[in-house]
Amino acid sequence: MSGAITFEQLMPAGPNLTEHRHVPNMVDLEVARSRGAYEGLAKALAEYTPEQVTGVVMDATVLGRGGAGFPAGRKWSFIPKGPGQKYLTVNADESEPGTFSNRELMETTPHLLIEGIALCCYAVGASRAFIYIRGEYIHAANQLNRAIDAARAANLLGDKILGSDFNLEVFVFQGAGAYICGEETALLESIEGNRPMPRSRPPFPAVAGLYGKPTVINNVETIANIPAIIRNGADWYKAFGTPTSPGTKVYSLSGHVRRPGNYELNLGISLRDLIYEYGQGVPGDRAVKVVLPSGAAAPWIPADALDTPMDYDNPRKLGTILGSASVIVMDETVSIPHATLRLIEFFNHESCGKCTPCREGTLWLVKALQRICAGEGVPEDLQLLLNVCDSIAGKVLCALGDFAVSPVQSSLKYFRHEYEAMIPGYPTAAPALATD
Amino acid sequence: MVQEATKPAAPPNTVTLTIDEREITVPKGTLLVEAAKSAGIDIPVFCYEPRLAPVGACRMCLVEIEKMPRLQTACTTPVADGMIVRTNAEKSRAAQSDVLGMLLANHPLDCPVCDKGGECPLQDTTFNYGPGISKFIEPKRTFPKPIPLSPLIALDRERCIMCYRCVRFQREIPGDEALTVIDRGSHSEIAVTEGRDFDSPFSGNTIELCPVGALTSIPFRFRARPWDLTKVPSVCDKCSVGCNLNVEYRNNAVLRLTAHPNPPVDDGWLCDHGRFTYDYVNDKNRIDRPLIRRNGQLVPATWDEALDLAAQRFRDTADRAGNDAVGGVISARATNEELYLFGKLFRGALGSQAVDHYPRTGSAIGPFGVDALHGSIEALERMGTIVLLGVDPLKEQPVLNLRLRKAAKNGARLVVVSPEANDLDPVAAHALRVPHAALPTLAATWANLIVTEGLHDAEFIGGRTAGLDRARATLVDFTVERAASVIGLSAELIAAVGRALAAQGPSALLFRRELSGTIDHAQWFAALNDLSLLIGATKEDGVFGGLVTQNNSQGAIDLGIAPEGDASPFGGKAPSALYLLGVDPLGDGRAEALDGVDFLVVQELFLTDTARRADVVFPAVSWAEKEGTYTNLERRVQRIRPAVRPPGEARPDWRVIRDLGKRLAPNGFAFTSPTAVWQELAAAVPAYGQLSYGALGRGGQQWALPHIGDGNGGGRFTFRSGDLEGGAGR
Amino acid sequence: MALAPETIAEIERIRAALPEARSALLPSLKAAQGERGWLPQETIKEVAEMLGLDPNPAYMLATFYTMLHTEPVGHYVLEVCRSLPCYLRGSDGVTEALRAELQPDEHGNSADGLFSLKIGECLGDCPHAPMMRVNDDFVGPLDAATIPETLAILRRRAEGGRVRGLMADPAAGPAPNEGPLTFSNAIQSLPLTRVRD
Structure with missing residues (x-):
């Protein structure tokens, strides 16, 4: 419009999810259809039974993109067959620090998500779907609503879709500022109008989810993968990525890189390539100090492990995970205790307060880290931090609490000396050995 | 299902697992925490409460389960066959200690001034499972100290450990949202909307549910330490449910009432009216000695003076104006023993039939020939259908309302028919607004519909009932169209709900005995009886009855404390003498009841308007001061026990009646205790004779209905509507 | 003060689109x-009553979610992201600059009632770090040095009667580029400011 080259326009288009990221006005149904939108849905309704759709997705091995990596096809197969209300809820509550790929997908190519929703609902027999989108994504929600209205007008949603017996209504449910709603059962509680706190499982949502009915919950990117798989087949999909991590992934790169942004790449790309080839390196050519592979949540990857392929398997060898593939890079100038405090403040701010270890433990960590960062730490504090982490990890109700300890544990594992240097009178008689 | 068969087969629908090296067999679906409890293994909990849905919030009950990498919360994990659980191994013990450390981190530890001190699960659990020392050196989270949530309950947010029991209770049990949690994370706090009270009729239960001193009773605050109180188990006298409670007292003052769970009756709940209404017991203005009227003034007298005067005047009146000119009315809140003695005083000693209870319960004899509830309160939980006609349990039998909500939660379809909005409407399958005057028509219409469409259980009706054909002839005029025009609801709706009543499965029908307005009660009861048979409410698994309202209305019915023939204690023939025990017609706006009374004896706690008019006033004693039994709305006879001494010279009511009896009859009043009265009563009333007096003090016992006494389904029933044509519809 | 007819209509529309009244609570509070x-408390109560619900759960939701405000806010709610990606790019300096300019009271409100300063967590716009949310819009990358100019633009817009959203009418296209104020959620109109050392 203004003729200026936008930053996003420099982002390469990927082979699947972001193929049309630069096409103007993809919210317009005609534009989207000219690029193949809803061909997958038409094909499925004409040629596949619901079970066959699930079968193709299972064959393609779409691993959940929200972080847990659970195969989407298997998740769908848990939904009971037969009559009765079922739901799909799409988790678009993208709130982890450093995650922003779903927003771009929804803003630029909303029909991709809606077609994926229709395919999933057809497969599992759901007649209602909710897109739970974080409240701050107002423009993305507007784009989705425009796209939904257009799709309904074209009989791609609503009753008897494309002349079939398949009916579907999609509702964009906007949150209002709460990271916890990204936890799938808290998300259900939020839609139900309850205090959004995670539920205790069992029962699992596939058995008793939204309004107590069987419910599939998938991430935006997971669902957005489906149309191309139905159009092109599972083998086409599996040609991307690695044998055990098929497909592409949108890597969200942020922090100390020259060109942060979303990059749709084959699963298995190394952090080094991501940071230096796509992100164009660190400003000032400073050294990478450490990398957070999945937002604030996952254990860190030290600078000497940048060649680790970022797929579903290899990060595990470093004790961490691919997660949402939202990579935050910290360069050598960063004070690790301060950065850690900032991460823990996030978890404390976002703790729903339901379970004791997360509610009290994150507050405790914040208070202790604040003291350390203010130069008021005591030598016992480092052991205390680890003890508090032990009191949280594995004892909380949902994953958020488990996530919250990663920054403290990782930072103490790799950068303990930075804490020690901040603590007045920390015993230095026995020189600390490198921790790794 | 495939099971390893190395051991003797466990009963079906059970699961065998190992907890702390002990093999335990429990029903399928049991939660680990309950399975452990059944084996005497204590797993510490805070948020878990068996009557509320588990939430797994506090994480106190983490246990190790073999083959599971993470510790699991025993409160949310159902048992599984072959599960091997450790509650006391190093990992679980460490977790329990860690969680307690977290809970205590921001807890004020102001136990010395905390009302919960001494009965505090947080204290006790810390003693048993907690870390010896605290590692928390940060400043604690603070809130301004207690804020009143209502005139009854104060909240101390610093002490709260966010177990959500209170909020869960309100939402799950009374089904209101009188309490909520605001903010989030470490700022979460229990709250109500600004400018509003925690205004639930069941709010007091949250005080007992609270595992810390966050919610405390304002009337009880700082009155005593729990260990200084003496507890006496008793029964609430505020309504006909008969919830069990502890009277807790110190220095002869009742300081609080707490639940004494008797699950079949109350599920361990109390309503606020029952829990908080006790100040009158301690009131300094109570009548504490007999009074007699001298020179127009009520002045203190000795017991002998007062008793002699009353007995003399009763005798004189009977001699002068006939036995029925001496009347007596006793409160329906009196004990069975008092009722019995009262009846004996009038019928036996004075030969008067002018004896009654107040408020008077209208007769509602079931199709089995007895005026009592068929079934039980607890049985309501298992109903498929529950029909409520004109009753308002929230106002009249509050804790029964909770049972009905529980039934709805268990899947019962509630049909609520009432003249105005009913608390149960939101959980009802059908809520119909019908004025009292139209209820008999509606009941008859539904009966007619079911029999006309053949929706009833033909085998039961054919094999166990009589008189259907005659009833049909009477009912045939009650068409849905006619009902629609009378009631103002559509014929379709009336028919649809009527058909729904006939669905198979255990059914309950609870109704209001006395309808306001000009009602043909004979037709009302006949229609109810017929409907109850047609929907199966009088089968072995059903519930049927007219709800009584007072704590011992049923006892008054059972003991026949009602006038016979033309006799009437109230507004009778002048001149007459009247003895009122716990009855205040002037206070109740029934001044005409005293018309023509020229000698009035009143036995009361306080100098009521009626007592001020009396010639003799006896001090009465409260329920917290006496011994005896009450019969609740489901025929359950339960014992109450004296906790505190009555004030001054006041004597137990039974003694006063006995002492009058001794003065009016040569013998028959030589009782030495309420127990002795019970012995005679039980011998005189066959249904009561079957009861074990010991059991009455341990949860009570329902007297057996004759028609199901044999347990073989041998009871037979009669349709009543057919009797109406002959005009004999009583 | 009762809800406006348009808001009531919107709440009714929301209610009709959802399976249960309670689900409509959060969207309706946002509409209100x-x-x-x-x-205000009376509004919370009114919304709850419109849906046939107790006000308590509405109050609960209004205090749980950061985007709902139970205290008065200014014409612009500025939510500055403090999460790690923005922190690494200087969000603390931006916050300090905003504080210095706005002199907010204890509730974060500026004396002129125009601004409310909130410190928030990640808003999902990390490529434009450090950034903030201005009512419905994302603005970034921010520069502590140009914060006074950014605020000046916002003040001018408020005076010009351009209401809460920065982009008064999204359908009319992106707002003109007014200096350091960039609208990162209007993806296709972003000036290229990213590559910098």
């Missing part, structure tokens, strides 16, 4: 907040 920017 749209009127005045915040939720």
Whole structure:
């Protein structure tokens, strides 16, 4: 419009999810259809039974993109067959620090998500779907609503879709500022109008989810993968990525890189390539100090492990995970205790307060880290931090609490000396050995 | 299902697992925490409460389960066959200690001034499972100290450990949202909307549910330490449910009432009216000695003076104006023993039939020939259908309302028919607004519909009932169209709900005995009886009855404390003498009841308007001061026990009646205790004779209905509507 | 003050689109907040009663979610992201600059009632770090040095009667580029400012 080259326009288009990221006005149904939108849905309704759709997705091995990596096809197969209300809820509550790929997908190519929703609902027999989108994504929600209205007008949603017996209504449910709603059962509680706190499982949502009915919950990117798989087949999909991590992934790169942004790449790309080839390196050519592979949540990857392929398997060898593939890079100038405090403040701010270890433990960590960062730490504090982490990890109700300890544990594992240097009178008689 | 068969087969629908090296067999679906409890293994909990849905919030009950990498919360994990659980191994013990450390981190530890001190699960659990020392050196989270949530309950947010029991209770049990949690994370706090009270009729239960001193009773605050109180188990006298409670007292003052769970009756709940209404017991203005009227003034007298005067005047009146000119009315809140003695005083000693209870319960004899509830309160939980006609349990039998909500939660379809909005409407399958005057028509219409469409259980009706054909002839005029025009609801709706009543499965029908307005009660009861048979409410698994309202209305019915023939204690023939025990017609706006009374004896706690008019006033004693039994709305006879001494010279009511009896009859009043009265009563009333007096003090016992006494389904029933044509519809 | 007819109509539309009244609570509170920017107790109560619900759960939701405000807010709610990606790019300096300019009171409100300063967590716009949310819009990358100019633009817009959203009418296309104020959520109009050392 203004003729200026936008930053996003420099982002390469990927082979699947972001193929049309630069096409103007993809919210317009005609534009989207000219690029193949809803061909997958038409094909499925004409040629596949619901079970066959699930079968193709299972064959393609779409691993959940929200972080847990659970195969989407298997998740769908848990939904009971037969009559009765079922739901799909799409988790678009993208709130982890450093995650922003779903927003771009929804803003630029909303029909991709809606077609994926229709395919999933057809497969599992759901007649209602909710897109739970974080409240701050107002423009993305507007784009989705425009796209939904257009799709309904074209009989791609609503009753008897494309002349079939398949009916579907999609509702964009906007949150209002709460990271916890990204936890799938808290998300259900939020839609139900309850205090959004995670539920205790069992029962699992596939058995008793939204309004107590069987419910599939998938991430935006997971669902957005489906149309191309139905159009092109599972083998086409599996040609991307690695044998055990098929497909592409949108890597969200942020922090100390020259060109942060979303990059749709084959699963298995190394952090080094991501940071230096796509992100164009660190400003000032400073050294990478450490990398957070999945937002604030996952254990860190030290600078000497940048060649680790970022797929579903290899990060595990470093004790961490691919997660949402939202990579935050910290360069050598960063004070690790301060950065850690900032991460823990996030978890404390976002703790729903339901379970004791997360509610009290994150507050405790914040208070202790604040003291350390203010130069008021005591030598016992480092052991205390680890003890508090032990009191949280594995004892909380949902994953958020488990996530919250990663920054403290990782930072103490790799950068303990930075804490020690901040603590007045920390015993230095026995020189600390490198921790790794 | 495939099971390893190395051991003797466990009963079906059970699961065998190992907890702390002990093999335990429990029903399928049991939660680990309950399975452990059944084996005497204590797993510490805070948020878990068996009557509320588990939430797994506090994480106190983490246990190790073999083959599971993470510790699991025993409160949310159902048992599984072959599960091997450790509650006391190093990992679980460490977790329990860690969680307690977290809970205590921001807890004020102001136990010395905390009302919960001494009965505090947080204290006790810390003693048993907690870390010896605290590692928390940060400043604690603070809130301004207690804020009143209502005139009854104060909240101390610093002490709260966010177990959500209170909020869960309100939402799950009374089904209101009188309490909520605001903010989030470490700022979460229990709250109500600004400018509003925690205004639930069941709010007091949250005080007992609270595992810390966050919610405390304002009337009880700082009155005593729990260990200084003496507890006496008793029964609430505020309504006909008969919830069990502890009277807790110190220095002869009742300081609080707490639940004494008797699950079949109350599920361990109390309503606020029952829990908080006790100040009158301690009131300094109570009548504490007999009074007699001298020179127009009520002045203190000795017991002998007062008793002699009353007995003399009763005798004189009977001699002068006939036995029925001496009347007596006793409160329906009196004990069975008092009722019995009262009846004996009038019928036996004075030969008067002018004896009654107040408020008077209208007769509602079931199709089995007895005026009592068929079934039980607890049985309501298992109903498929529950029909409520004109009753308002929230106002009249509050804790029964909770049972009905529980039934709805268990899947019962509630049909609520009432003249105005009913608390149960939101959980009802059908809520119909019908004025009292139209209820008999509606009941008859539904009966007619079911029999006309053949929706009833033909085998039961054919094999166990009589008189259907005659009833049909009477009912045939009650068409849905006619009902629609009378009631103002559509014929379709009336028919649809009527058909729904006939669905198979255990059914309950609870109704209001006395309808306001000009009602043909004979037709009302006949229609109810017929409907109850047609929907199966009088089968072995059903519930049927007219709800009584007072704590011992049923006892008054059972003991026949009602006038016979033309006799009437109230507004009778002048001149007459009247003895009122716990009855205040002037206070109740029934001044005409005293018309023509020229000698009035009143036995009361306080100098009521009626007592001020009396010639003799006896001090009465409260329920917290006496011994005896009450019969609740489901025929359950339960014992109450004296906790505190009555004030001054006041004597137990039974003694006063006995002492009058001794003065009016040569013998028959030589009782030495309420127990002795019970012995005679039980011998005189066959249904009561079957009861074990010991059991009455341990949860009570329902007297057996004759028609199901044999347990073989041998009871037979009669349709009543057919009797109406002959005009004999009583 | 009762809800405006348009808000009531919107709440009714929301209610009709959802399976249960309670689900409509959060969207309806947001719709009600749209009127005045915040939720007085009476409004919370009114919304709950419209849906046939107790006000307590509405109050609970209004205090749980950061985007709902139970205290008055200014014409612009500025939510500055403090999460790690923005922190690494200097968000603390931006916050300090905003504080210095706005001199907010204990509730974060500027004396002129125009601004409310909130410190928030990640808003999902990390490529434009450090950034903030201005009502419905994302603005970034921010520069502590140009914060006074950014605020000056916002003040001018408020005076010009251009209401809460920065982009008064999204359908009319992106707002003109007014200096350091960039609208990162209008993806296709972003000036290229990213590559910098």
